[in-house]
Amino acid sequence: xxxxxxxxxxxxxxxxxxxxxxxxxxxxxxxxxxxxxxxxxxxxxxxxxxxxxxxxxxxxxxxxxxxxxxxxxxxxxxxxxxxxxxxxxxxxxxxxxxxxxxxxxxxxxxxxxxxxxxxxxxxxxxxxxxxxxxxxxxxxxxxxxxxxxxxxxxxxxxxxxxxxxxxxxxxxxxxxxxxxxxxxxxxxxxxxxxxxxxxxxxxxxxxxxxxxxxxxxxxxxxxxxxxxxxxxxxxxxxxxxxxxxxxxxxxxxxxxxxxxxxxxxxxxxxxxxxxxxxxxxxxxxxxxxxxxxxxxxxxxxxxxxxxxxxxxxxxxxxxxxxxxxxxx
Amino acid sequence: xxxxxxxxxxxxxxxxxxxxxxxxxxxxxxxxxxxxxxxxxxxxxxxxxxxxxxxxxxxxxxxxxxxxxxxxxxxxxxxxxxxxxxxxxxxxxxxxxxxxxxxxxxxxxxxxxxxxxxxxxxxxxxxxxxxxxxxxxxxxxxxxxxxxxxxxxxxxxxxxxxxxxxxxxxxxxxxxxxxxxxxxxxxxxxxxxxxxxxxxxxxxxxxxxxxxxxxxxxxxxxxxxxxxxxxxxxxxxxxxxxxxxxxxxxxxxxxxxxxxxxxxxxxxxxxxxxxxxxxxxxxxxxxxxxxxxxxxxxxxxxxxxxxxxxxxxxxxxxxxxxxxxxxxxxxxxxxxxxxxxxxxxxxxxxxxxxxx
Numbered sequence: 001x002x003x004x005x006x007x008x009x010x011x012x013x014x015x016x017x018x019x020x021x022x023x024x025x026x027x028x029x030x031x032x033x034x035x036x037x038x039x040x041x042x043x044x045x046x047x048x049x050x051x052x053x054x055x056x057x058x059x060x061x062x063x064x065x066x067x068x069x070x071x072x073x074x075x076x077x078x079x080x081x082x083x084x085x086x087x088x089x090x091x092x093x094x095x096x097x098x099x100x101x102x103x104x105x106x107x108x109x110x111x112x113x114x115x116x117x118x119x120x121x122x123x124x125x126x127x128x129x130x131x132x133x134x135x136x137x138x139x140x141x142x143x144x145x146x147x148x149x150x151x152x153x154x155x156x157x158x159x160x161x162x163x164x165x166x167x168x169x170x171x172x173x174x175x176x177x178x179x180x181x182x183x184x185x186x187x188x189x190x191x192x193x194x195x196x197x198x199x200x201x202x203x204x205x206x207x208x209x210x211x212x213x214x215x216x217x218x219x220x221x222x223x224x225x226x227x228x229x230x231x232x233x234x235x236x237x238x239x240x241x242x243x244x245x246x247x248x249x250x251x252x253x254x255x256x257x258x259x260x261x262x263x264x265x266x267x268x269x270x271x272x273x274x275x276x277x278x279x280x281x282x283x284x285x286x287x288x289x290x291x292x293x294x295x296x297x298x299x300x301x302x303x304x305x306x307x308x309x310x311x312x313x314x315x316x317x318x319x320x321x322x323x324x325x326x327x328x
Numbered sequence: 329x330x331x332x333x334x335x336x337x338x339x340x341x342x343x344x345x346x347x348x349x350x351x352x353x354x355x356x357x358x359x360x361x362x363x364x365x366x367x368x369x370x371x372x373x374x375x376x377x378x379x380x381x382x383x384x385x386x387x388x389x390x391x392x393x394x395x396x397x398x399x400x401x402x403x404x405x406x407x408x409x410x411x412x413x414x415x416x417x418x419x420x421x422x423x424x425x426x427x428x429x430x431x432x433x434x435x436x437x438x439x440x441x442x443x444x445x446x447x448x449x450x451x452x453x454x455x456x457x458x459x460x461x462x463x464x465x466x467x468x469x470x471x472x473x474x475x476x477x478x479x480x481x482x483x484x485x486x487x488x489x490x491x492x493x494x495x496x497x498x499x500x501x502x503x504x505x506x507x508x509x510x511x512x513x514x515x516x517x518x519x520x521x522x523x524x525x526x527x528x529x530x531x532x533x534x535x536x537x538x539x540x541x542x543x544x545x546x547x548x549x550x551x552x553x554x555x556x557x558x559x560x561x562x563x564x565x566x567x568x569x570x571x572x573x574x575x576x577x578x579x580x581x582x583x584x585x586x587x588x589x590x591x592x593x594x595x596x597x598x599x600x601x602x603x604x605x606x607x608x609x610x611x612x613x614x615x616x617x618x619x620x621x622x623x624x625x626x627x628x629x630x631x632x633x634x635x636x637x638x639x640x641x642x643x644x645x646x647x648x649x650x651x652x653x654x655x656x657x658x659x660x661x662x663x664x665x666x667x668x669x670x671x672x673x674x675x676x677x678x679x680x681x682x683x684x
Contacts, residue, residue: 064465069466074463095459099454114660168659242664245664
């Protein structure tokens with residue numbers, strides 16, 4: 001087993017490199033992905049090594065980045081589209097929902113929409129407006145798409161490769177606030193399947209489920225909770241559509257209490273879906289209603305006050321107290 | 329706006345006119361073939377309108393008046409080329425070999441596609457205006473990477489010319505010099521929206537602003553459409569880059585069978601365009617120049633009638649699909665929610681024979 005310590009950004013870069021080496025039909029297309037290596041340097045050095053035909057610096061038009069990737073998919077190419085920031089994906093929404101999600105069906109299975117749309121998402125980097133959003137639920141709601149999210153270097157390295165190899169279109173959400181955090185990556189064996197949730201920390205009292213940037217916050221909450229005598233089981237959902245409900249339900253059958261964490265507002269969110277599904281599956285094991293710790297139902301705030309918007313350790317622990325207290 | 333900018337090889341009366349840049353390369357058999365194609369498409373269209381009126385189709389998008397634009401473009405294509413249509417490209421589908429009954433599956437509401445797009449190298453219909461222009465350019469980028477001598481045609485109308493996707497596709501095609509021909513059928517009306525509020529300049533002028541050639545052809549002149557399209561495709565296949573062709577034509581019928589054009593346009597305008605009928609002018613040429621006998625034209629009518637009869641039979645035999653098929657091909661790989669839905673439907677005992 002070869003493990004290497006690297007940042008999540010580097011892991012994505014290495015994963016993309018390996019996918020391009022394995023399959024000559026894999027292309028990268030996005031704004032500033034060539035010489036600059038992307039605004040987050042995820043594609044650093046790839047154009048130099050694979051050429052301008054495979055790492056394509058796109059004109060600045062998101063609908064076209066995705067719309068041309070659709071045509072390339074029909075021709076047998078697998079394009080990894082880079083959307084520069086979450087808040088810039090909306091011009092491509094029409095192509096994603098009307099064509100990417102539906103063409104496999106509309107062609108009776110003849111077209112394979114094997115393409116990946118990478119979106120750096122969530123906040124926490126002190127950015128200006130439109131650079132910190134959580135649009136994942138828009139895509140999760142659309143039949144024909146799959147949505148996954150990586151929260152650490154190992155997942156980043158493997159999930160990007162698994163997404164590229166997958167025959168369905170994948171919305172690949174990268175927790176941008178975790179790009180520069182390091183972790184061990186096993187370069188030989190993937191940790192698990194693309195659509196599997198991961199138990200990051202075992203516990204007995206409350207199941208806490210989240211994804212992306214929230215996972216690290218949840219782990220910190222678990223550390224604090226232990227000191228207060230409460231044991232949290234931390235689950236990284238990883239796949240947001242479909243959800244790995246079996247793994248989640250197994251945990252909830254054990255703990256009987258559920259808290260879901262996300263940066264998106266809770267209205268019609270991934271968290272709402274998790275609570276609804278698990279309430280149905282685990283109703284007789286539940287000892288308290290499942291709670292959601294979410295962003296507030298307001299436009300993402302100026303980043304000087306974003307830490308009062310994003311789920312914090314304190315807000316997670318408050319929800320933990322509520323599900324624990326509901327019993328007494 | 330029609331004037332000397334318009335490439336025309338036949339007058340509305342079917343007389344040849346000289347053009348400094350284009351001349352017809354087609355002989356009698358090929359011209360008669362174009363005539364036959366146009367008659368068949370018009371017959372297909374009339375039959376489909378009747379089928380809709382009789383409650384057998386959910387909708388129909390007529391193509392009357394635009395037969396020359398579609399047949400001229402469709403016959404200029406080579407087998408290895410690839411085409412991205414809207415929902416009105418029945419003439420193109422015909423030229424690509426799509427069986428008429430498959431064209432009607434969408435309108436019978438038994439399918440959202442209707443044919444194997446790779447088999448006919450003719451993509452499934454795009455209903456959202458302009459999306460397909462970007463898909464076409466992407467396909468053309470694939471051709472470039474494969475080093476193949478092939479071209480793509482993107483079809484859209486004057487209405488879609490205002491869509492961002494069409495304009496973005498112009499940028500992409502120009503910047504990457506892709507082998508794509510944009511074929512805009514300007515039929516003057518986007519449902520009730522007239523050309524005058526879509527563009528203040530002739531549509532084909534837009535291409536120059538994007539850095540590639542634009543050309544306006546008389547869309548009711550099948551010989552001119554054929555030559556203009558052929559040259560654009562020949563150029564695209566060998567690295568000449570994109571061309572925008574504006575086929576200047578007219579939608580003689582309604583936008584769809586749900587539309588009522590008497591609410592927004594005057595009869596006099598329609599009458600003017602009826603005199604520019606694309607089929608009559610070729611027939612005049614065939615009679616005057618090639619002395620084609622009326623019996624030969626009658627044969628085509630008979631053939632078209634037989635096609636229409638067969639089409640009617642095929643459509644009436646096109647049953648409601650088994651509802652369980654809605655779960656097929658929603659995803660390429662197994663998906664738990666799709667399987668959950670499929671199981672539920674099986675448990676409910678839903679079948680093709682039991683409309684709910």
